[in-house]
Amino acid sequence: MSEWETVIGLEIHAQLATRSKIFSGSSTAYGAPPNAQANLVDLGYPGVLPVLNAEAVRMAVKFGLAIDATVARHSVFARKNYFYPDLPKGYQISQYELPIVAHGKLEIVLDDGAKKVIGITRAHLEEDAGKSLHEGLPGASGIDLNRAGTPLLEIVSEPDLRSAREAVAYMKKLHTLVRYLEICDGNMQEGSFRCDANVSVRRKGETKFGTRAEIKNLNSFRFVEKAINYEVERQIDILESGGKVIQETRLYDPDKGETRSMRTKEEANDYRYFPDPDLLPLKLDDAFIEEVRTSLPELPDQKAARFTSQYGLSAYDAGVLTSSRELAAYYEDVVRQVPEDPKLAANWVMGELAAALNKEGLEITESRISSGALAGLLKRIRDNTISGKIAKDVFEAMWSSGRDADALIEEKGLRQITDTAAIEKVIDEVMAKNPGQLAEYRSGKDKLFGFFVGQVMKATQGKANPAQVNELLKKKLAG
Amino acid sequence: MSIHSSTLAELAAGLRKKAYSSVELAKLYLDRIESSQSGLNAFISITREEALAAAAEADRRLAAGEGGPLTGVPIAHKDIFCTDGVRTTCGSRMLENFVSPYDATVVSKLKAAGTVMVGKTNMDEFAMGSSNESSYFGPVRNPWNTALVPGGSSGGSAAAVAARLVPAATATDTGGSIRQPAALCGVTGLKPTYGRVSRYGMVAFASSLDQGGVIAATAEDAALMLGAMAGFDPNDSTSVDRPVPDYTATLNDSVKGLRIGLLKEFFDKGLDPSCEARIREALGVYEKLGAQLREVSLPSLPLSVPTYYVVAPAEASSNLARYDGVRFGYRCENPKDLMDLYCRTRGEGFGAEVKRRIMTGTYVLSAGYYDAYYLKAQKVRQLINRDFERAFAEVDVLIGPTTPTPAFPIGAKIDDPVTMYLNDIYTIGANLAGLPGVSIPCGFVQGLPVGLQIVGPHFGEARVLNVAHVYQRETDWHRHVPDAFK
Numbered sequence: 001m002s003e004w005e006t007v008i009g010l011e012i013h014a015q016l017a018t019r020s021k022i023f024s025g026s027s028t029a030y031g032a033p034p035n036a037q038a039n040l041v042d043l044g045y046p047g048v049l050p051v052l053n054a055e056a057v058r059m060a061v062k063f064g065l066a067i068d069a070t071v072a073r074h075s076v077f078a079r080k081n082y083f084y085p086d087l088p089k090g091y092q093i094s095q096y097e098l099p100i101v102a103h104g105k106l107e108i109v110l111d112d113g114a115k116k117v118i119g120i121t122r123a124h125l126e127e128d129a130g131k132s133l134h135e136g137l138p139g140a141s142g143i144d145l146n147r148a149g150t151p152l153l154e155i156v157s158e159p160d161l162r163s164a165r166e167a168v169a170y171m172k173k174l175h176t177l178v179r180y181l182e183i184c185d186g187n188m189q190e191g192s193f194r195c196d197a198n199v200s201v202r203r204k205g206e207t208k209f210g211t212r213a214e215i216k217n218l219n220s221f222r223f224v225e226k227a228i229n230y231e232v233e234r235q236i237d238i239l240e241s242g243g244k245v246i247q248e249t250r251l252y253d254p255d256k257g258e259t260r261s262m263r264t265k266e267e268a269n270d271y272r273y274f275p276d277p278d279l280l281p282l283k284l285d286d287a288f289i290e291e292v293r294t295s296l297p298e299l300p301d302q303k304a305a306r307f308t309s310q311y312g313l314s315a316y317d318a319g320v321l322t323s324s325r326e327l328a329a330y331y332e333d334v335v336r337q338v339p340e341d342p343k344l345a346a347n348w349v350m351g352e353l354a355a356a357l358n359k360e361g362l363e364i365t366e367s368r369i370s371s372g373a374l375a376g377l378l379k380r381i382r383d384n385t386i387s388g389k390i391a392k393d394v395f396e397a398m399w400s401s402g403r404d405a406d407a408l409i410e411e412k413g414l415r416q417i418t419d420t421a422a423i424e425k426v427i428d429e430v431m432a433k434n435p436g437q438l439a440e441y442r443s444g445k446d447k448l449f450g451f452f453v454g455q456v457m458k459a460t461q462g463k464a465n466p467a468q469v470n471e472l473l474k475k476k477l478a479g
Numbered sequence: 480m481s482i483h484s485s486t487l488a489e490l491a492a493g494l495r496k497k498a499y500s501s502v503e504l505a506k507l508y509l510d511r512i513e514s515s516q517s518g519l520n521a522f523i524s525i526t527r528e529e530a531l532a533a534a535a536e537a538d539r540r541l542a543a544g545e546g547g548p549l550t551g552v553p554i555a556h557k558d559i560f561c562t563d564g565v566r567t568t569c570g571s572r573m574l575e576n577f578v579s580p581y582d583a584t585v586v587s588k589l590k591a592a593g594t595v596m597v598g599k600t601n602m603d604e605f606a607m608g609s610s611n612e613s614s615y616f617g618p619v620r621n622p623w624n625t626a627l628v629p630g631g632s633s634g635g636s637a638a639a640v641a642a643r644l645v646p647a648a649t650a651t652d653t654g655g656s657i658r659q660p661a662a663l664c665g666v667t668g669l670k671p672t673y674g675r676v677s678r679y680g681m682v683a684f685a686s687s688l689d690q691g692g693v694i695a696a697t698a699e700d701a702a703l704m705l706g707a708m709a710g711f712d713p714n715d716s717t718s719v720d721r722p723v724p725d726y727t728a729t730l731n732d733s734v735k736g737l738r739i740g741l742l743k744e745f746f747d748k749g750l751d752p753s754c755e756a757r758i759r760e761a762l763g764v765y766e767k768l769g770a771q772l773r774e775v776s777l778p779s780l781p782l783s784v785p786t787y788y789v790v791a792p793a794e795a796s797s798n799l800a801r802y803d804g805v806r807f808g809y810r811c812e813n814p815k816d817l818m819d820l821y822c823r824t825r826g827e828g829f830g831a832e833v834k835r836r837i838m839t840g841t842y843v844l845s846a847g848y849y850d851a852y853y854l855k856a857q858k859v860r861q862l863i864n865r866d867f868e869r870a871f872a873e874v875d876v877l878i879g880p881t882t883p884t885p886a887f888p889i890g891a892k893i894d895d896p897v898t899m900y901l902n903d904i905y906t907i908g909a910n911l912a913g914l915p916g917v918s919i920p921c922g923f924v925q926g927l928p929v930g931l932q933i934v935g936p937h938f939g940e941a942r943v944l945n946v947a948h949v950y951q952r953e954t955d956w957h958r959h960v961p962d963a964f965k
Contacts, residue, residue, distance in 0.1 A: 043806055043807075044801040044806070045579075045581075045806075046561065046579070046683075047579070047583055047680040048679070049714060049715050049716065051714060083800065083821055085803075085805050088801060088805075090797070090799075090800020090801050090803060091797050091800055270845055270846045272796075272797070272844035272846075274793060274849070277717075278683075278716060278717065279716050280716055280717060
């Protein structure tokens with residue numbers, strides 16, 4: 001056991017899924033040609049003024065209510081001042097002293113199944129900056145301000161996380177939550193959900209925090225885990241060799257799998273925050289907050305609890321099936337059509353279907369087999385038309401052809417043989433063809449039972465009902 | 480009487496009576512502007528072509544019996560208001576060649592009202608100054624004596640109206656920039672309540688204090704202009720959604736029984752005794768009209784200048800960060816790297832007063848100084864606000880001097896910023912509290928006009944204009960024009 005304890009706090013930037021920017025009417029759609037979605041407000045032209053997007057406020061309130069936080073009746077937008085070419089106004093409009101959301105919490109499940117509550121210090125609204133482009137422009141830099149002014153919710157956790165795994169569990173849980181709330185598309189490749197990690201280590205038993213490093217640019221769960229583990233080791237190495245960790249901002253390099261110094265505390269900007277005089281304090285009344293509360297969907301934890309009680313699923317299965325709102329909806333659609341066996345539905349959704357989706361990198365909403373089609377297949381398993389094994393073949397055929405189970409079963413003659421006389425007839429033939437094996441079996445070589453099952457299944461192209469085959473074979477072989 | 484000595488209201492009436500056409504008026508004023516430029520330098524841009532086209536369109540509408548009370552009258556815009564297709568310099572090298580791609584809300588509203596823009600007036604750089612000497616385009620001269628300053632920052636608008644180069648001009652007031660030059664040039668200058676007129680398209684100096692308004696010859700003209708300029712603007716979150724009354728309808732209301740507060744703090748030792756004499760005479764006029772005078776005190780008011788010179792530079796330091804040479808405006812030659820681009824663009828593009836305020840503002844917002852300066856200034860601002868609220872519980876308007884002295888010589892105070900800043904000592908309070916105020920001419924001291932300031936409660940523009948108008952019915956100071964421009 002290490003004598004060191006890791007302390008992590010995450011700052012997560014979730015891009016809010018509004019159609020227009022937080023302070024201007026420009027579109028927030030991803031992938032437009034550079035600067036096609038930057039109007040005069042986004043460009044910071046002389047004389048222009050910001051106007052707050054009400055939908056962004058609503059989304060922040062939704063988030064606050066979902067994490068059981070205090071939603072501020074009075075919050076204030078502030079200017080964070082610094083010069084950078086992709087920051088058109090020379091300041092970013094953010095929230096500083098009075099954020100819209102404070103004192104929330106989120107429960108995560110640890111690797112050993114235990115639960116842990118992570119505190120969320122605050123979540124505040126702010127605008128994103130643009131992007132500087134350096135590639136393909138020798139001797140110059142380009143600036144794309146399409147992203148400038150995109151609404152962000154910055155979610156700051158307490159330093160409650162004690163390992164990279166916990167950090168990832170927390171980040172995944174938040175990722176699930178923001179998508180449930182439909183306030184963020186969660187697309188990490190496009191930067192819609194990204195993370196900075198504050199990491200420090202201290203000796204076990206120490207109550208004071210160690211000096212922390214802030215790691216920037218973590219845009220995948222894998223990078224978060226790797227970067228934190230790298231950083232923890234780096235800091236322990238420094239401390240164990242008698243050195244001191246310095247407070248600094250570090251950048252994660254995914255190619256090299258390491259973090260490197262970006263700027264030290266001494267080089268940090270003095271942001272000169274002050275309330276933005278162009279925007280009045282944001283005042284929310286109870287009626288509005290209650291109205292937003294009634295619009296909240298069933299949240300992941302509530303849904304998982306219901307899945308265990310209503311469908312008899314394990315906590316693990318319920319957790320997996322509620323990991324996205326779409327997956328849960330798919331599952332419940334299947335169960336609605338095969339209500340007698342929710343566990344069977346869970347196994348198929350989490351098993352064959354998840355594997356097939358995974359293989360092609362598809363989302364549940366892009367599944368080649370609809371919930372209705374999958375339910376159709378499960379019904380045939382339930383009524384013994386086909387065996388579970390045949391069902392896997394049918395599933396594959398459904399996946400590649402897009403056709404339904406019944407049509408495929410009919411066409412390929414996959415209907416299960418459940419007629420006792422027919423199965424007995426096949427057994428008799430198999431026994432007749434294999435007198436040597438029969439004699440051995442009867443002299444005590446029980447292991448040969450599997451051989452006979454195999455032969456019967458082969459003779460029926462796998463269509464014989466396996467339970468019946470077992471039962472009848474036992475009787476016949478016994479003589 | 481010559482046409483150019485007419486008020487805006489008289490010109491509007493003349494247009495409707497077909498005494499002259501809008502094109503004729505535009506030409507007349509454009510000629511006056513052009514011949515005055517070498518002497519006064521009141522304009523940065525003269526827009527003859529655009530003006531004649533707009534005037535022809537106004538004539539067409541007038542002939543068709545269309546248009547409102549302002550259709551066809553020539554006006555000028557302070558060069559702080561963005562005008563689509565016409566350069567907007569804000570008096571700075573930084574924006575010397577900046578052509579705005581859009582109209583400020585004030586500009587589009589006045590355009591919609593049918594006014595004809597003849598040009599854009601000179602001003603202190605980024606509206607920072609009280610003498611118009613900080614303009615990159617050279618100082619404006621006072622029409623009453625061209626060796627003197629016209630005041631600032633709306634010095635071009637005030638000088639232009641005083642010399643009757645236009646009947647009215649837009650202006651802005653952050654710490655007195657409408658009222659102080661109006662006083663020094665002997666014209667009427669109205670700063671509305673903060674939030675009454677949209678700031679959208681008005682180049683920002685200090686956002687929590689900036690307010691667009693108007694300089695005209697009379698209170699009646701200011702009322703006409705304000706009616707067209709005021710109103711809620713969805714593009715300005717600080718504009719107030721409140722109906723705009725007809726400001727001309729109440730101009731003649733009786734002031735009998737009106738409670739006039741005399742601010743003890745305004746009649747202090749800094750006030751020039753000859754100016755004070757003119758103010759006392761004006762108060763006599765109100766007494767004769769049946770108003771009651773009473774002294775009131777705003778104990779926090781003496782703190783208004785230091786408070787202002789923390790808040791305004793703080794906001795300015797942030798508002799002016801966008802002038803970085805990247806997207807628009809001035810850019811230095813051959814920058815060797817990003818830092819060089821920033822430093823030289825801003826070093827070369829901004830003048831001394833602007834740099835002084837950016838540095839002051841950056842300092843007061845810095846870590847370790849924020850609480851001592853910015854936060855404390857905001858607290859004092861609250862106290863000043865409350866002082867005014869208490870005063871307006873007792874009186875209907877506050878009346879006093881606009882400035883401590885009449886116009887001063889060009890160059891006299893430019894090297895002494897603190898003395899220059901004290902010129903706004905009587906006007907800054909209304910900005911910090913967001914109150915409407917008007918300055919009207921109330922006589923002369925050694926041939927130079929003296930301004931009388933009337934401050935009202937929030938959204939009390941109608942009352943302030945009424946009080947100004949009844950005075951102008953009794954006196955003719957507002958009809959005086961400098962000899963050279965008669």
